[in-house]
Amino acid sequence: MDRRQEILEAAAKSFSLFGYKATTMDQVAKIANVGKGTIYTFFANKEELFNAIVLQMVEEMRVASDAATVEGASFEQNAHARLMQMLKFRETHQLYAKLVDEGKELRTPAVIEVLAEIENEIVSYIKTKIERAIDKGELKPCDSKLVAYLLFKSYMALVVDWGKTHEDEELSEERIAGLLRSTIFTSLLA
Amino acid sequence: MDRRQEILEAAAKSFSLFGYKATTMDQVAKIANVGKGTIYTFFANKEELFNAIVLQMVEEMRVASDAATVEGASFEQNAHARLMQMLKFRETHQLYAKLVDEGKELRTPAVIEVLAEIENEIVSYIKTKIERAIDKGELKPCDSKLVAYLLFKSYMALVVDWGKTHEDEELSEERIAGLLRSTIFTSLLA
DNA sequence: TATTGACCAGGAAACAATTATGGTCATTCA
DNA sequence: TGAATGACCATAATTGTTTCCTGGTCAATA
Numbered sequence: 001m002d003r004r005q006e007i008l009e010a011a012a013k014s015f016s017l018f019g020y021k022a023t024t025m026d027q028v029a030k031i032a033n034v035g036k037g038t039i040y041t042f043f044a045n046k047e048e049l050f051n052a053i054v055l056q057m058v059e060e061m062r063v064a065s066d067a068a069t070v071e072g073a074s075f076e077q078n079a080h081a082r083l084m085q086m087l088k089f090r091e092t093h094q095l096y097a098k099l100v101d102e103g104k105e106l107r108t109p110a111v112i113e114v115l116a117e118i119e120n121e122i123v124s125y126i127k128t129k130i131e132r133a134i135d136k137g138e139l140k141p142c143d144s145k146l147v148a149y150l151l152f153k154s155y156m157a158l159v160v161d162w163g164k165t166h167e168d169e170e171l172s173e174e175r176i177a178g179l180l181r182s183t184i185f186t187s188l189l190a
Numbered sequence: 191m192d193r194r195q196e197i198l199e200a201a202a203k204s205f206s207l208f209g210y211k212a213t214t215m216d217q218v219a220k221i222a223n224v225g226k227g228t229i230y231t232f233f234a235n236k237e238e239l240f241n242a243i244v245l246q247m248v249e250e251m252r253v254a255s256d257a258a259t260v261e262g263a264s265f266e267q268n269a270h271a272r273l274m275q276m277l278k279f280r281e282t283h284q285l286y287a288k289l290v291d292e293g294k295e296l297r298t299p300a301v302i303e304v305l306a307e308i309e310n311e312i313v314s315y316i317k318t319k320i321e322r323a324i325d326k327g328e329l330k331p332c333d334s335k336l337v338a339y340l341l342f343k344s345y346m347a348l349v350v351d352w353g354k355t356h357e358d359e360e361l362s363e364e365r366i367a368g369l370l371r372s373t374i375f376t377s378l379l380a
Numbered sequence: 381t382a383t384t385g386a387c388c389a390g391g392a393a394a395c396a397a398t399t400a401t402g403g404t405c406a407t408t409c410a
Numbered sequence: 411t412g413a414a415t416g417a418c419c420a421t422a423a424t425t426g427t428t429t430c431c432t433g434g435t436c437a438a439t440a
Binding site: 225226231 | 385
């Protein structure tokens with residue numbers, strides 16, 4: 001079997017299980033049944049290997065997000081479904097959840113960097129969806145980059161942050177959807 | 191002069207200059223020209239003294255925020271002015287800025303707690319302003335608590351967070367105001 | 381009765397010693 | 411002969427130990 005592929009799988013497993021810092025190259029080599037040196041013929045260093053794994057994950061997330069959309073549904077419905085899907089992915093997917101935790105607790109720089117890149121990726125993704133909806137005439141023209149950013153941050157705030165300070169008062173998905181419909185989404189319509 | 195007051199002033203000075211952790215009770219006592227024991231006749235412990243100082247600051251912030259409003263101006267104009275004022279206060283006011291930094295860098299629990307309380311206070315403040323505007327018939331009824339939360343988080347995102355990941359592309363206040371007008375504010379109008 | 385500062389226990393720094401790890405490269409196969 | 415390997419190395423992280431600080435107390439004081 002392809003050595004590069006075995007290494008990728010071993011690394012994905014280890015990063016998911018132990019995070020970035022606690023994953024050692026020896027560990028990855030052993031899981032992949034490969035000499036440590038072999039890893040370095042495919043990846044320049046630990047961080048590049050890590051980036052490759054994260055790239056895979058971002059692709060997975062894009063697929064999951066696309067799968068959450070309904071052909072023919074409104075921009076609001078699909079944007080909501082996509083964002084909720086990505087935030088669910090964020091706390092469900094073993095690797096993503098581990099990285100969020102490691103970024104917050106250990107502050108590993110490589111992890112913080114990668115998390116920022118992922119968020120950028122998500123915002124870009126939303127941005128293209130907004131632009132497509134504008135082209136279709138469903139939304140009126142707007143600063144798509146900023147609106148995408150605002151939408152992402154709003155969902156993060158309501159889905160992720162709110163619970164941290166309002167442990168008692170859980171927000172239902174309907175309440176979130178309702179709030180955003182009556183504020184942001186409606187005003188984006190053409 | 192009032193001993194309690196001297197202690198408060200000394201503590202305010204020290205917390206502003208050095209933050210929570212790096213302020214020692216001996217330090218405060220010396221600045222206040224008071225025996226250390228005396229502090230404990232007014233405040234149960236360091237944290238209570240700290241809370242008293244922060245309470246003062248929240249009051250200052252409320253005053254500054256009220257001062258930024260214009261009688262007779264629209265809800266949007268005043269809400270924008272208030273929120274910008276409070277976020278400016280956040281990075282301008284020596285104590286607030288120090289606490290934000292200490293919360294992020296040192297993760298001092300007492301500081302993190304207090305920062306959460308301050309944000310709660312700000313959101314409550316916005317909430318009352320929203321409710322007043324609803325009573326006046328300027329805004330249509332809405333989930334004032336959630337809308338206040340969303341507004342605060344949106345401003346934080348655009349004013350504070352954006353710059354961290356888009357160092358090159360500074361957001362002008364006009365662009366921020368424009369974005370929020372065309373999304374959130376307009377849809378709140380009665 | 382209000383104030384004080386020497387005093388104390390517990391926890392944080394500072395330092396030293398030990399271990400673990402990312403990355404290299406001479407050697408080894410296939 | 412060139413891809414694969416793992417012993418090896420410098421450095422970073424961790425652990426253990428000692429010392430120093432600091433929040434809080436309270437007997438002495440004014």
